[in-house]
Amino acid sequence: MSREDYEIIIGLEVHSELSTKTKIFCSCPTTFGGSPNKQTCPICMGMPGTLPVLNEKVVEYAVKAGLATNCEISRNSKNDRKNYFYPDLPKAYQISQFDEPLCEHGYVEIDTENGKKKIRLTRIHIEEDAGKLNHDEFAGDSLVDLNRAGVPLIEIVSEPDLRSSEEVESYLRKLKSILEYIEVSDCKMQEGSFRADVNVSVRKKGETKFGTRTEMKNMNSFRSITRAIEYEVDRQIDVLEDGGEIEQETLRWDDVSGKTFSMRDKEDAQDYRYFPDPDLVAIKLSDEYIENIKKNLPELPESRKERYLTQYNLSEKDAKIITSSKYLSDLFENAIKVCNNPKAVSNWIISDISRILNETEMDPIEIPFDSNQLGKLIILIDKGTISSKLAKKVLVEMFEHPRDPEDIIDEKGWVQISDEGAIKDVVMRVLEANPQSVADFKGGKQKALGFLVGQAMKETRGKANPQMLNQMFLEELNK
Ligand code: ADP
Ligand code: ZN
Ligand code: MG
Numbered sequence: 001m002s003r004e005d006y007e008i009i010i011g012l013e014v015h016s017e018l019s020t021k022t023k024i025f026c027s028c029p030t031t032f033g034g035s036p037n038k039q040t041c042p043i044c045m046g047m048p049g050t051l052p053v054l055n056e057k058v059v060e061y062a063v064k065a066g067l068a069t070n071c072e073i074s075r076n077s078k079n080d081r082k083n084y085f086y087p088d089l090p091k092a093y094q095i096s097q098f099d100e101p102l103c104e105h106g107y108v109e110i111d112t113e114n115g116k117k118k119i120r121l122t123r124i125h126i127e128e129d130a131g132k133l134n135h136d137e138f139a140g141d142s143l144v145d146l147n148r149a150g151v152p153l154i155e156i157v158s159e160p161d162l163r164s165s166e167e168v169e170s171y172l173r174k175l176k177s178i179l180e181y182i183e184v185s186d187c188k189m190q191e192g193s194f195r196a197d198v199n200v201s202v203r204k205k206g207e208t209k210f211g212t213r214t215e216m217k218n219m220n221s222f223r224s225i226t227r228a229i230e231y232e233v234d235r236q237i238d239v240l241e242d243g244g245e246i247e248q249e250t251l252r253w254d255d256v257s258g259k260t261f262s263m264r265d266k267e268d269a270q271d272y273r274y275f276p277d278p279d280l281v282a283i284k285l286s287d288e289y290i291e292n293i294k295k296n297l298p299e300l301p302e303s304r305k306e307r308y309l310t311q312y313n314l315s316e317k318d319a320k321i322i323t324s325s326k327y328l329s330d331l332f333e334n335a336i337k338v339c340n341n342p343k344a345v346s347n348w349i350i351s352d353i354s355r356i357l358n359e360t361e362m363d364p365i366e367i368p369f370d371s372n373q374l375g376k377l378i379i380l381i382d383k384g385t386i387s388s389k390l391a392k393k394v395l396v397e398m399f400e401h402p403r404d405p406e407d408i409i410d411e412k413g414w415v416q417i418s419d420e421g422a423i424k425d426v427v428m429r430v431l432e433a434n435p436q437s438v439a440d441f442k443g444g445k446q447k448a449l450g451f452l453v454g455q456a457m458k459e460t461r462g463k464a465n466p467q468m469l470n471q472m473f474l475e476e477l478n479k
Contacts, residue, residue: 003233003234003237005204005205006202006203006204006205006233006237006240007163007202007203007204007205007207008163008164008200008201008202008229008233009160009162009163009200009201009202009203009210009211009213010160010162010163010164010167010168010198010199010200010201010229011157011158011159011160011161011162011199011213012156012157012158012162012168012171012172012196012197012198012199013155013156013157013158013196013197013199014155014156014157014158014172014175014194014195014196014197015129015153015154015155015156015194015195015196015197015218016065016153016154016156016179016184016185016187016193016194016195017030017129017151017152017153017185017186017192017193017194018057018058018061018062018151018152018153018154018184018185019061019183019184019185019186020055020057020058020061020152021057022055022057023044023055023128023150023151023152024052024054024055024058024095024126024127024128024150024151024152025043025044025052025053025054025055025095025128025150026041026043026044026052026053026150027041028040028041028043028044028150030151030152032188032191032193033191034147036134036143036145036147037144037145037146037147038147039147040146040147040149043150044128044146044149044150045090045146045149046089046090046091046092046149051279052095052277052279052280054079054280054281054283055152058126058152059102059126059283059285060293061152061154061184061185062102062103062124062125062126062154062184063102063103063285063289063290063293064182064184064293064297065103065124065154065156065178065179065182065184066102066103066106066124067290067293067294067297068178068179068181068182068297068300069103069106069107069108069121069124069156069175069178070106070107070108070121071103071104071105071106071121071123071124072103072104072105072106073102073103073285073290074100074101074102074103074104074285075284075285075286075287076100076282076283076284076285077097077100077101077102077282077283077285078097078100078276078277078280078282078283079095079096079097079126079276079277079280079283080095080096080097080098080099080274080275080276080277081093081094081095081096081274081275081276081277082094082095082096082098082127082272082274083272083273083274084271084272086130087133087142087144088130088131088132088133088144088145088146088149089130089131089149090131090146090149094127094128094130095127095128095277095280096125096126096127096128096155097125097126097127098274099274101123101124101125102124102125102126102283103121103123103124103125104121104122104123104124105120105121105122105123106120106121106124107119107120107121108121108158108171108174108175108178109174110167110170110171110174111170112166112167112170113166117161117167118161119158119159119161119162119167119171120158120159120161121156121157121158121159122157122158122159123156123157124154124155124156124157125154125155125157126152126153126154126155127152127153127154127155128149128150128151128152128153129148129149129150129151129152129153130148130149131144131145131146131147131148131149132144132145132147132148133145154184154185156175158171160199160201160210160213165225165226165229165230168198168225168226168229169222169225169226172196172222172225173222173324174301176194177301177323177324177325177326178300178301179194180325180326180327180365181298181299181300181301181304181326182297182298182300183298186365187365188363188365189220189221189363190220190363192218192220194220195218195219195220196218196219196220196225197215197216197217197218197219198215198216198219198225198228198229199213199214199215200213200214200215200216200229200232200233200236201213201214201236201246202233202236202237202240211236211240211246212245212246212247212248213246213248214232214236214246214247214248214249214250214251214260215249215250215251216228216232216250216251216252216253216260217250217251217252217263219253221255221361223361224253224255227253227255227258228253228260231253231258231259231260232251232260235260249262249263250262250263251263301323301324301326301329304323304329305319305320305323308322308323312336312342312343312346313342313343314342314346318346318350321349321350321354322346322349322350325363325364325365327363327364327365327367328349328353328364330371331349331364331367331370331371331374332345332346332349333371334370334371334372334375335371335372335374335375335378336375337371337375338371338372338374338375338376338378338379339375339376339378339379339382341378341382344378344381344382345374345375345378348374348377348378348395352392352395353367353395356395356396356399360399367399368398368399368402369398369399369402373398373402373403373404373405374398376404376405376406377391377394377395377398377405380394380405380406380409384416384418384465384467385409385415385416385418386409386414386415386416387416387462387463387465387466389462390409390414390416390462390463391405393412393414394408394409394414397412414463415463416463416464416465417460417463417464417465418465418468420468423464423465423468423469423472424472426456426459426460426464426469427456427469427472427473427476428476429459430452430455430456430459431452431473431476431477433455434451434452434455437451437452438452438477441477442477449470449473449474449477452473453466453469453470453473456469456473457469
C-alpha cells in the first residue's frame with residue numbers, strides 16, 4: 001500500500017496571546033522583549049499566599065474571538081487548575097479552563113480546492129501563559145524568565161476536521177486574520193504570540209475510526225508546520241506499513257534536521273488532576289454583555305473583501321490577497337487616502353510587496369514603512385518624477401532602510417529626467433551617433449525607434465522619461 005491509500009487527520013490547538021495591557025491575574029505589563037524578570041510581581045511569580053484577580057478585558061477579548069468564529073458563548077464558566085510541574089511554571093499549576101470553557105461549538109470557514117469547508121471549533125478557553133527558559137549553550141545553564149508568566153492566552157481547539165497540510169495552512173491563516181481584525185491579538189508568530197500544537201494521525205481510506213495521534217507542540221512558522229506534517233505523515237505510514245503501531249506521544253519538530261523527535265508520552269486529562277481554582281470566582285455573563293460585544297465587533301475579513309469588489313473594483317482574487325491580513329488591508333486603505341489611486345496601490349501590494357514578503361518570510365505587520373510612504377511613492381510615479389522601474393528600486397530601499405521615497409530618490413539621484421531641454425540634448429546626441437538607425441527608420445523600419453530610445457535610456461541610466469523620449473524622437477525623425 002502507498003501513501004494514497006491513507007487519509008490524513010489533523011486537529012489543531014492554537015494558542016494566541018491576547019493584547020491586553022496587563023496580565024491575566026495581576027497588573028504587570030504584557031509587553032514583549034523587556035529585561036528578564038522585570039515585568040513580574042508576587043502573583044505572576046507564583047508566590048504562596050497571593051491572590052489572583054481575573055482581568056475583565058481577557059474575558060471580553062475571548063468572547064470577541066468566540067463571536068467572530070461562530071461560537072456559542074457560555075453564560076456560566078470558571079477557571080480550573082491544571083497541575084503539572086515545569087521549571088517555568090512556579091506555581092506548579094496553570095490556571096486554565098477545563099469543563100466549562102468560555103466559548104464552544106464554533107467554526108471557521110476555509111477555501112479548499114473543492115470549495116468552501118467548515119472547520120469546527122470544539123472550544124475556546126482562557127488561560128495564563130508560562131514563563132520562558134533561556135538555554136545558555138556556553139555556560140550549559142538554563143535561565144528562567146517570568147515576564148511571560150501570566151500573559152493571557154486563548155486556546156482555540158479545533159475538531160479533527162483538517163485533511164492536509166494545505167488545509168492546515170489555510171485554516172491558520174484565516175484564524176490569524178480574524179484575530180487581527182478584531183484586534184484581540186497581534187499574532188506575531190516570531191514572538192510566539194500565535195502558535196499551534198499540531199495533532200496528526202493517519203488511517204486507511206474507508207476506515208471510520210481515527211488512528212492514534214501524535215502531537216507537535218508550539219509551532220510558529222507556516223513553513224515548519226507544513227514540513228513537519230509531511231514528515232510525520234510519512235513516518236506514521238512507514239510504521240504502519242511495517243506492521244507497527246503508532247504511540248501516542250508528544251514530539252518535537254527539528255527544523256534543521258527536518259525530523260520529529262520523541263519528547264515524552266502524551267498525558268491524558270486525568271494526569272493533570274484538574275479542579276476549580278478556589279481563589280477565583282465563577283464567570284457569569286449576561287445576555288446584554290454578550291450582545292453588546294457582538295454589536296461592536298469590527299468588520300471581518302470576509303465582509304471587507306466583498307466591499308472591495310464594489311468600492312474599488314478589485315477582482316475577487318486580488319481582494320482576497322489584500323484582506324487576508326488586516327495590516328495589508330489597512331495599508332491599502334490608508335495609502336489610497338494619500339494618493340487616491342486604488343488600482344496602483346492594489347498592484348503594488350499584490351505584486352512587489354507580496355513578493356518581498358514571501359522572499360523574506362516577513363509577516364505583513366513587520367512591513368517597516370507606512371501607508372503614507374507607500375502613497376507618496378505612487379504619487380511620484382503618477383507625477384512622472386520617477387519611472388515605475390525606478391520605483392521598484394525605491395520600494396526595495398523602503399524595506400531595507402525605511403524613509404520617505406522623496407528622500408531616497410534625492411539621495412540616490414534617481415529623479416526621472418523630465419526636463420525638455422535635457423531630454424532634447426540626449427535625443428540629438430543619440431541621433432547623431434546612430435545615422436544608420438535614422439536611415440532605417442526613414443526607410444520604414446519602425447523598430448529603429450525602439451533602438452534609439454533604448455540608447456537614450458542607456459545614456460541616462462534609465463532616468464529619462466520614456467514617454468517624452470518617444471515623442472521627441474518621433475518629432476525629430478519626422479522633420
Ligand atoms: P490535549 O490538550 O490533551 O492535546 P485536546 O482535546 O485539548 O487534548 O486537543 C486534542 C486535539 O487533537 C484537538 O484539536 C483534536 O481535534 C485533535 N485530535 C484528537 N484526536 C485526533 C486524531 N486521532 N488525529 C488527529 N487529531 C486528533
Ligand atoms: Zn504580575
Ligand atoms: Mg494538545
